[in-house]
Amino acid sequence: MTSMQAGRTASANLDMADLNITSVTHAHLLACVNTELLARAVPGRTLRILDAGCGNGELIRVLDVALSAWYPDCLVEVYGYDVGDHGVQSAGFFDSTVRRLSEESPSVDWTERLHLIGASSGWPFPDEYFDIVVSNQVLEHVDDHLHFFKETRRALKQGGVALHLFPLRHYLWEGHLHLPLVHRIQSHDLRYAAIKRMSQMGIGPFRKSKAAGEGRQLADYSELHADYVWHWTNYLTESQVYALARQVGLRASLRYTPEFYVQKLRQLRRKPAVRQYDTEGRALTDALGAKCLRYASSVTVRLESTNSYHLGVHGDEGGSAGSEPRQ
Numbered sequence: 001m002t003s004m005q006a007g008r009t010a011s012a013n014l015d016m017a018d019l020n021i022t023s024v025t026h027a028h029l030l031a032c033v034n035t036e037l038l039a040r041a042v043p044g045r046t047l048r049i050l051d052a053g054c055g056n057g058e059l060i061r062v063l064d065v066a067l068s069a070w071y072p073d074c075l076v077e078v079y080g081y082d083v084g085d086h087g088v089q090s091a092g093f094f095d096s097t098v099r100r101l102s103e104e105s106p107s108v109d110w111t112e113r114l115h116l117i118g119a120s121s122g123w124p125f126p127d128e129y130f131d132i133v134v135s136n137q138v139l140e141h142v143d144d145h146l147h148f149f150k151e152t153r154r155a156l157k158q159g160g161v162a163l164h165l166f167p168l169r170h171y172l173w174e175g176h177l178h179l180p181l182v183h184r185i186q187s188h189d190l191r192y193a194a195i196k197r198m199s200q201m202g203i204g205p206f207r208k209s210k211a212a213g214e215g216r217q218l219a220d221y222s223e224l225h226a227d228y229v230w231h232w233t234n235y236l237t238e239s240q241v242y243a244l245a246r247q248v249g250l251r252a253s254l255r256y257t258p259e260f261y262v263q264k265l266r267q268l269r270r271k272p273a274v275r276q277y278d279t280e281g282r283a284l285t286d287a288l289g290a291k292c293l294r295y296a297s298s299v300t301v302r303l304e305s306t307n308s309y310h311l312g313v314h315g316d317e318g319g320s321a322g323s324e325p326r327q
Contacts, residue, residue: 024273026136027273028256032163036131040131049130049133051135054097080113097114127154130156146248163302166299168238169237255283256300
């Protein structure tokens with residue numbers, strides 16, 4: 001029996017330690033999703049989750065195993081897509097993802113659940129189809145953020161949420177190159193020079209790559225990585241996230257950002273990951289914490305497809321926003 005099949009037959013008491021989660025980002029997003037589903041899961045209901053930018057499918061595996069076990073009275077369906085015309089992924093990655101998940105869970109037709117699309121294509125799913133959309137370290141690679149946010153809004157059910165874990169432009173250490181601040185430099189020449197100079201000083205992985213026998217010259221290494229940042233990353237600021245969300249009609253917050261760092265600390269201390277978060281009364285703590293933590297690493301952006309105010313509906317109770325003042 002595979003790990004995924006075992007997960008489907010497990011009880012609702014399945015422990016986080018039983019899931020063999022090796023990535024703290026996956027553990028965090030699972031806890032976020034579970035926290036959101038606790039208020040949505042009704043016996044007999046179908047719960048659909050989309051992994052936007054699913055990569056090797058490991059997050060899909062984690063979500064499928066855990067949520068199927070934790071919500072046995074619901075039908076849990078996990079979907080995914082990735083793009084085939086972006087330089088981040090290696091050739092053939094998507095076929096490997098489909099093959100791997102099909103081997104682990106042959107009862108699911110993953111050729112129907114997973115899709116490879118173009119970066120500018122619409123997501124291949126119906127309107128208002130998903131309860132939750134998640135992504136892990138994806139938005140810093142998206143070329144057209146407005147398109148991504150519009151598709152998120154379209155694909156979410158009313159009341160659905162999106163949970164995106166990714167670094168903002170604010171953070172100090174560029175995690176792909178393992179060098180400080182190079183993603184903030186606009187000039188290609190200056191970025192190239194910065195990468196080259198810091199690599200000469202022993203900052204970053206260049207010397208380790210040389211020690212590993214890769215044989216790449218410093219000038220080539222610097223040019224390659226300067227081009228990577230230029231062509232394959234696109235960092236947002238916090239203000240841009242809020243502006244995009246408002247433009248497409250989504251609520252936005254950085255809820256769950258401090259919790260990600262709690263999970264990281266638990267991992268460092270070899271403690272089991274938590275499977276849900278208590279966010280009651282934490283709006284101010286989360287907002288202030290995120291203002292500091294956005295410089296350290298990733299933030300968690302929570303988007304919600306909800307609008308409780310409709311013009312003309314609430315205008316009879318003491319006036320409404322935008323209504324004429326009483327004489």
